[in-house]
Amino acid sequence: PKENISPACPRAGHSTPSSSRMEPTDRVVPADANTDCPGSNAEAAGKSAACAGCPNQEACATAPTGVDPDVVAISERLANVKYKILVLSGKGGVGKSTFAAQLAYGLAARGRDVGLLDIDICGPSAPIMFGQQGQDVHKSNSGWSPVYVKDNLAVMSIGFLLPNADDAVIWRGPRKNGLIKQFLKDTEWGTLDYLVVDAPPGTSDEHLSIVQYLKQAGIDGALVITTPQEVAMADVRKELSFCAKVGVPVIGVVENMSGLSVPVHGPQLRFSAGAHGPDVTEQVKAVLAAHLPHLSTQAAALTAHVDVFQASRGGAARMCETAGVPFLGCVPLDPAIAAAAEAGRSLFPDEDEADPDTLHAMNSTSFTAVKAIVDGVVRGMEGQS
Numbered sequence: 001p002k003e004n005i006s007p008a009c010p011r012a013g014h015s016t017p018s019s020s021r022m023e024p025t026d027r028v029v030p031a032d033a034n035t036d037c038p039g040s041n042a043e044a045a046g047k048s049a050a051c052a053g054c055p056n057q058e059a060c061a062t063a064p065t066g067v068d069p070d071v072v073a074i075s076e077r078l079a080n081v082k083y084k085i086l087v088l089s090g091k092g093g094v095g096k097s098t099f100a101a102q103l104a105y106g107l108a109a110r111g112r113d114v115g116l117l118d119i120d121i122c123g124p125s126a127p128i129m130f131g132q133q134g135q136d137v138h139k140s141n142s143g144w145s146p147v148y149v150k151d152n153l154a155v156m157s158i159g160f161l162l163p164n165a166d167d168a169v170i171w172r173g174p175r176k177n178g179l180i181k182q183f184l185k186d187t188e189w190g191t192l193d194y195l196v197v198d199a200p201p202g203t204s205d206e207h208l209s210i211v212q213y214l215k216q217a218g219i220d221g222a223l224v225i226t227t228p229q230e231v232a233m234a235d236v237r238k239e240l241s242f243c244a245k246v247g248v249p250v251i252g253v254v255e256n257m258s259g260l261s262v263p264v265h266g267p268q269l270r271f272s273a274g275a276h277g278p279d280v281t282e283q284v285k286a287v288l289a290a291h292l293p294h295l296s297t298q299a300a301a302l303t304a305h306v307d308v309f310q311a312s313r314g315g316a317a318r319m320c321e322t323a324g325v326p327f328l329g330c331v332p333l334d335p336a337i338a339a340a341a342e343a344g345r346s347l348f349p350d351e352d353e354a355d356p357d358t359l360h361a362m363n364s365t366s367f368t369a370v371k372a373i374v375d376g377v378v379r380g381m382e383g384q385s
Helices: 057-062 069-077 096-109 173-186 205-213 230-246 281-291 315-323 335-343 356-362 365-382
Strands: 081-088 114-118 138-140 143-145 147-150 153-157 192-198 221-226 250-263 303-306 327-333
Touching (some): 069 173, 096 221, 096 335, 143 173, 173 205, 230 315, 327 335, 327 365
Parallel strands (some): 081 192, 081 221, 221 250
Antiparallel strands (some): 147 153, 250 303
């Protein structure tokens, strides 16, 4: 039964991967903390004079300090999880949850045992992106059983616990922290190769909690998602700063929505004579067929590319070079990826599961980019060539 929760591109690899691996420090300082922050893990966190006016004051004051027995319990619960990966972004709306879902699907398609934990308490996306809306989390004396998408892919999210999926979750930091702790402590993942944690945007409550609660279990790395424009990267730089300050190694940065990629013969692309003129799509296709007959069929996959978000300051590749973290590559905007997320489908299906839309996506530039990044994550974690 449901819980009674009352809601009130440039080429990759141009930066130096080794520089992103940092040892944890004793003092955990959020990216947007005051200058004299005592550290979110200090006894004085949220209570000293230096904390006055800090946006993290309430979260720090209510977060656990000292030796938390639940942190030990979490470490024991996750003892059989090989790799724990955070998917982060300082900015909302950059496709982080979509990428987290496809990362989990891609790892599972490679035969790994995978769990995805959605800790976006106010905006859970996992039930939709895994096609599991309406599913329940089952409780027993030994813990909570996650929702299984397939035999080697399990998902946990507050979205499975809400009585009504449209209810708003209006919680302050302490209650959100408590649920994240319960997810980590009580979910029965069993033996996993990867636990992917999909975090909300920002560097506050949920992020501090997940780092502190996994302090003993260990975080193997963070995958950071951005889009090319400076308005997104300004916040993503703060996320990279957060990772450095709390000692979370950065696996790499992905530049998502790096241009729009649309098949010319697909239903999404239309041509008109002027902004409000008549539709001339069929005439344009006829011209293409006459002048480029070898590219005029659906099978030829002639694709149009448009730079939607301008990389005004060099995009993610330059940001990674400056920050000294790995750049994993660019993924174009692609209607096929958006459709897969909406329908809860994998871009990496078994042959008997692939529908025509997914088969098209698997032949696209975007799919090739996503696959290369998943391969890069596996190499980074497992040291595979």
